[in-house]
Amino acid sequence: MADVEFIYSQRNNYDPLKAVLGLRLDCAPFKLKDGLKEFFRTHGIGELGRLFSDKGCSIDIRPSIEHNLLRRQIRLPALYSNPLSIAFYRATTAIRSRLSAILIEDRLNAYPDASALIFNGFMMPASLLMEAAIQRSRPMVMMENGFFPETIQCDTKGINFGSTLPRDAEFYRWVAPRIAGELPQTLVKRSSKQKGEELTNLPADYIFVPFQVPSDMQILAYSPWIKDMKHFYEVLYQLAETMPDRHFVIKEHPSFPLSIKKHIQPHPRIIFANHNETRKLIEGASAVITINSTVGLEAISIGKKVVVLGDAPYEMPELVTSARSIDQLQTALQGLNDWQPDETLRQVFLRYVYNIFLLPGSFKAVDAELVDRIRKRGNGADQHSQLLAEYQALQQDKGSVA
Structure with a gap:
């Protein structure tokens, strides 16, 4: 099994990061076709019902769906103001979100030492990875x-x-x-x-x-x-x-x-x-x-x-x-x-x-230098993290003396 350092789940910046990190970066498929292929390969067709059930994954997908819906209502108000289109969007997006969530959970379970590498974290599927990482107290970058x-x-x-x-x-x-x-x-x-x-x-x-x-x-x-x-x-x-x-x-x-x-x-x-x-x-x-x-x-x-x-x-x-x-x-x-x-x-x-x-x-x-900076920030080995830790320790010492 590859020594995976980061788990990713988004199209944004994936190729440049993958080019440097290689097998140390594992990404849940962001294309529907690829995601379904992996789901059937790893879980089998007998587990298909999980995609249609609220209990199909442990990640709460509702906040991410509502954020995405709101963004669409702002950008395309005519299309996403109709109750029928809203209901259709929620239903179909829930299925795809559960698929992403299940594949993200698979990776977090398979690589217990890997950190979640998240770009922005407000939009799916990155928001699902963020929710899962917080739920499991998994380190995030x-x-x-x-x-x-x-x-x-x-x-x-x-x-x-x-x-x-x-x-x-x-x-x-x-x-x-x-x-x-x-x-x-x-x-x-x-x-x-x-x-x-x-x-x-x-x-x-x-x-x-x-x-x-x-x-x-x-x-x-x-x-x-x-x-x-x-x-x-x-x-x-x-x-x-x-x-x-x-x-x-x-x-x-x-x-x-x-x-x-x-x-x-x-x-x-x-x-x-x-x-x-x-x-x-x-x-x-x-x-x-x-x-x-x-x-x-x-x-x-x-x-x-x-x-x-x-x-x-x-x-x-x-x-x-x-x-x-x-x-x-x-x-x-x-x-x-x-x-x-x-x-x-x-x-x-x-x-x-x-x-x-x-x-x-x-x-x-x-490049490798940027990835090393990202790694150090995630590990708390960079100057910003060290200064924060030192200042917080000083504040705690002041509090205990007072």
Whole structure:
């Protein structure tokens, strides 16, 4: 039997990882045909009924099905708003999900020492592997694209807000003398799926508001009060009505093809600049309002004031100001001129994120060095893991003395 180190269950980045890890990576089939072949080969046709029974596997498949359904309702509302299409989707997806879950369970049982290697973890079948790993207390290595170009998120707990990246200013003050490295300079660029021209007549004083993908994990899991981008616009509209000196410039997310512009009431002081360069929009703004976008992190990196509305990995009161309601948001904007982020914390935090927390590399060019970094993060042998452990031990010692 091969010495399997990681269990995987997703199409994303599988080939580059497999090319380096070889037999040390085992992946449950993500194609239906391949999955059925394996099921019949390993379990036999007599076990077919498991695919149609709630007791067919031990993994709870319902959250994953509902997440996938919600994403489809957001992206294809006409198709997935009909009760019959919803019922059909749930029924058929349940069968396929049980198939994936059973094959994932087979691997976890066959390789008790293997870690679960999970990309994002919010979409199937990766979400099923994550559920199974948590259920069995199996070590996990969570991965996602990094906040900056040529970087990768890699964590043993989660991604974005769900990661082990500390949101404790005292941690960064403690770690400051022990880290170095340059500050990030650029943001990941995405090509727009909407047609139009760059605006050149923006207001002299405006707040930049980057919209996000409404079907993304960042909104569905980490946005406690802004439901979607139409709701976000409605909040801005109310602000514009009550704050006549404020102008807002919106850029809809370039990776999401559906615009809200046909579904909202225009406001003379809310401007859409969908085709302007994000970096320039940040640079020209007096502040940035974001739910939890990586644009907020770039705004921090060039010294802009940031107002955060959701759960963000960079949310610390000394670094950004937060709002969890429209009243809090209005109060935050009214006091923005008198509020300043902690400059020392800003620089230390960015250096830590860029040079220690994020792994250098790209899923487009996976090599042995990147895999070794992923392995060390998973084993707790990297600098980030060691610093966390040391700081936590110090806090425990302080608590026991007190």
